[in-house]
Amino acid sequence: MQRHFELALESLKADIIKMGSLAEEGIASAIRSLQSRDTALARSVIDRDVEINALETRNDRAVVDLLALQQPVATDLRFILAALKINNDLERIGDHAVNIAESALQYAEREPLSLFVDLPRMSSVTMDMLRNSIDSFIHSDPLKSRSVLVNDDVIDDLNRKIVGDLSAAMRRDPACIDQALELIRVSRNLERVADLATNIAEEVIFIAEAQNVKHNVEKTVPGH
């Protein structure tokens, strides 16, 4: 029974890790499709969302079975509940990848904007947060989780700057309004992905430290 339980836990963890890779790949590909105007890539991101959705459903069932059949307590219970939430967060990240890919398709139909907007930095910081939050889950590393939390404000500032730059561009040249609106949508979707990466990091801290850091976050890396 104990052995079976451990195997089921490992399998849940493996599926969450797989989902994490799919979510990460989805966001990375969606951003790449926007930058390189690669509509086939954008469409493949939209098509592949079913894989994440199928994994979410499977993981949800695994959680119900684990709780019903094994009645775990303490660290195992915290791990399973956190996995349930992370599962949901990753599925939402998949949805944001789809939104970005849809914007990439719209954007590719028109002239690209000639101004520099700092979406490359925004997506690189967001991808780092996402990767680190998933790594911190894989290695049960709450110190790495805390490094994710500090970046949430950086993302908020970048989003505000990008939206400001793009609305200024629209005022200067109304012909670029549709293009600028798509990039604003991308920026807001990246901001939500960063929020969800922050949630995942908070869940990892919850598993490790049995404390709920949400709404009461020390946004500092210990020693800094």
Place this chain on the structure above:
Amino acid sequence: MQRHFELALESLKADIIKMGSLAEEGIASAIRSLQSRDTALARSVIDRDVEINALETRNDRAVVDLLALQQPVATDLRFILAALKINNDLERIGDHAVNIAESALQYAEREPLSLFVDLPRMSSVTMDMLRNSIDSFIHSDPLKSRSVLVNDDVIDDLNRKIVGDLSAAMRRDPACIDQALELIRVSRNLERVADLATNIAEEVIFIAEAQNVKHNVEKTVPGH
């Protein structure tokens, strides 16, 4: 022990219902503050988000305690897991109320747009969805939940129409760009609230019918 368990379950349910009222009130007030340019009301929405956050933390702890101490199975287990997710959904709805209130503050600083944009209908459909999803949870009424699911497409269409109308308005009159951007942000936040209301409705169906309707939804009301 059994009596204690039932009381704890009732208390969790009462807290979720309270959170539902706060979330509903938050969205309604945020929209009213936008329409009536009431900045004091908008600020009160932003300030009151701490109440929802505090309830979320309390409910999360209640779920861990219920699962660890009582090791429920079957319907009770499904109810508790659904409550955990609904708790999270309602907290996010609170965040969207804050976003809309922030847009209301920005919007109130400038001339209102003179064109008609169908945000009143969008917010009324969204509020209906939210109210029905919470009601369906209170009364364990999966039929009412299904009535929520059918509206998700209506909201997507309304959002597309509103964003289209506003981008056309920006092209006609670039002086209204900042105002129009705020209304687009409001529309997208309402769309997310409708998505979350849909999630809540799906969870209620999950409790009642032990089936996961997510990603596999019959978007029809039985008999229609």
